[in-house]
Amino acid sequence: MTELAIxxxxxxxxxxxxxxxxxxxxxGLGRAGPANILSDLENSLVNIVESARQALRDxxxxxxxxxxxxxxxxxxxxxxxxxxQRIEKALPFKNGRVVTDAxxxxxxxxxxxxxxxxxxxxxxxxxxxxxGKLHGIGGWGSIVxxxxxxxxxxxxxxxxSLLAYDKVRPTSPLTEKIMxxxxxxxxxxxxxxxxxxxxDFARYAPAVFGAAEAGDAIAIEIVREAADAIDxxxxxxxxxxxxxxxxxxxxxxxxxxxxxDRHKTLLAEPKADALQGAVDLAVKLMNDRQRGVA
Numbered sequence: 001m002t003e004l005a006i007x008x009x010x011x012x013x014x015x016x017x018x019x020x021x022x023x024x025x026x027x028g029l030g031r032a033g034p035a036n037i038l039s040d041l042e043n044s045l046v047n048i049v050e051s052a053r054q055a056l057r058d059x060x061x062x063x064x065x066x067x068x069x070x071x072x073x074x075x076x077x078x079x080x081x082x083x084x085q086r087i088e089k090a091l092p093f094k095n096g097r098v099v100t101d102a103x104x105x106x107x108x109x110x111x112x113x114x115x116x117x118x119x120x121x122x123x124x125x126x127x128x129x130x131x132g133k134l135h136g137i138g139g140w141g142s143i144v145x146x147x148x149x150x151x152x153x154x155x156x157x158x159x160x161s162l163l164a165y166d167k168v169r170p171t172s173p174l175t176e177k178i179m180x181x182x183x184x185x186x187x188x189x190x191x192x193x194x195x196x197x198x199x200d201f202a203r204y205a206p207a208v209f210g211a212a213e214a215g216d217a218i219a220i221e222i223v224r225e226a227a228d229a230i231d232x233x234x235x236x237x238x239x240x241x242x243x244x245x246x247x248x249x250x251x252x253x254x255x256x257x258x259x260x261d262r263h264k265t266l267l268a269e270p271k272a273d274a275l276q277g278a279v280d281l282a283v284k285l286m287n288d289r290q291r292g293v294a
Contacts, residue, residue, distance in 0.1 A: 004065065005286045006052050006093070007278030009104060010035030010044065010075035012122030012151070012198050013250075016275050017051035019059045019069075024283045026276075028059025036122075037087055038077035038141045039197055045090050048073055052093075070286035071096040074104030074278045076123045076139055095289055099281070101274060102127035102136045108277025109246035109270035116237050118230060119274065121249030122202045124149040128237040137236055142198045147229035150202030150251055156222050157204050158193055162186055164218070172218040174211040178204075209254045227258035234263050246270040 003022040008015065015035040019028035032051035035044040052071065053063045071093040078084035084098040091098075102125040106117040116128045123146040125139030142151035161178040164171035165186050182188040192200075211219035234245060245266040247255065256267065 003286065003290075004056075004059075004061070004069040005279065005282035006055060006069050006071040007104070007275055007280070007282045008048055008051060008071060008073040009273075009275040009278055010037070010048055010073055010101070012036045012076060013202065015044075015047040015051040017048075017055040018275055018279050019052075019055045019061075020279050020283055022283065022287065024280065026279060028055040028057070028061075030054025030056070030058060034122075034197075034199055035075050036077070036198060037075050037083045038080060041083060041086065044075070045087055048075075048087070049092060066092050068094050070094060070282055070289065072104070072278050072282040072285055073098045074101045074274060076101045076125060077141065079136070079139060080141070095285065097281075097285060100127075100136060100139060101125055102139055103134070104277035104281065105248050105274040106134070106277065107280055108272040108274050109248055110244065111271055111280075113244070114242075115244035115246065115268075116234060116242060117246045117248060117270070118233065118252070119249045120148055120150075120230065120247060120251045120255060122150045122198050124152075124230075124233075124249075126233045126237055128242075130239060130242075135237065138233060142201065146198075147233070148226035148251075148255070149198075150205035151198035152201075153208045153222060153226060153251075154201030154204035155193070156225075157208055157219075158189055158201070160218050160222065162189055170217065172211075172216050174207065174216045174219050177207075205251060209251075223255075223258055227255055230255060231260045231263060242266065244268045248274060 008017045015032045017030040018026045030051045032047040037044045078100045088098040105119040106127040109117045118126045127136040161175040163169040164175040212223045
């Protein structure tokens with residue numbers, strides 16, 4: 001009997017997969033396109049499966065092995081409606097479970113310990129474990145949520161660039177640069193925004209942080225508002241004896257200097273990343289099912 005587990009981190013920019021043996025040793029890695037199930041369910045499924053197949057090939061197995069493995073897939077939006085259930089039913093694995101990206105981030109960062117984890121990348125989501133009990137917030141997508149995410153930073157930058165163009169708000173070198181990118185034509189900005197996906201907005205996040213570090217007033221305003229949103233989310237999950245806060249994701253380290261001091265003092269390096277968290281949960285799922293525990 002094949003005893004393999006696959007952990008998958010379905011991010012808004014790319015989908016990563018890792019194959020592990022029963023002991024949790026990673027033996028193969030794979031990567032495919034984005035897996036934002038709220039904005040593109042069909043292609044998310046394609047990329048989830050493709051990343052798993054690549055990981056299996058990397059481990060020396062054929063595509064047909066997918067039907068024999070246990071898998072845990074962590075994706076943003078798994079907590080919204082029936083999106084997670086629809087992905088779960090379509091998975092080609094022997095036993096597949098879809099969970100939130102917050103859960104795999106927490107498991108990777110803290111293992112089984114208590115604390116708070118915030119994942120800030122293309123999207124944003126938070127989870128806490130207190131006395132073994134889980135509580136998560138956020139992860140509602142960039143249209144009405146995902147504050148401080150790369151997608152929201154990009155959206156906010158374009159909004160302020162348009163406001164500056166209309167002379168409603170002050171301009172800055174960054175907003176001027178953005179408008180120049182679109183030929184100083186606000187209609188082109190609007191056309192982009194109406195068709196853009198979260199990852200398209202998120203490509204502006206490095207420019208926002210770079211400009212903020214260089215003293216650009218508008219960029220500083222955007223980053224400070226985003227950091228305030230992170231602080232507010234951490235406040236909502238924190239408790240007096242909270243031992244640790246871990247920030248994960250592509251933007252996590254960039255936010256460290258902007259956070260409130262009360263949160264900076266609790267910041268700790270994660271034990272591992274979200275992909276490793278998915279692997280750990282997949283191995284546990286495999287071993288529990290084979291023992292008849294779950």
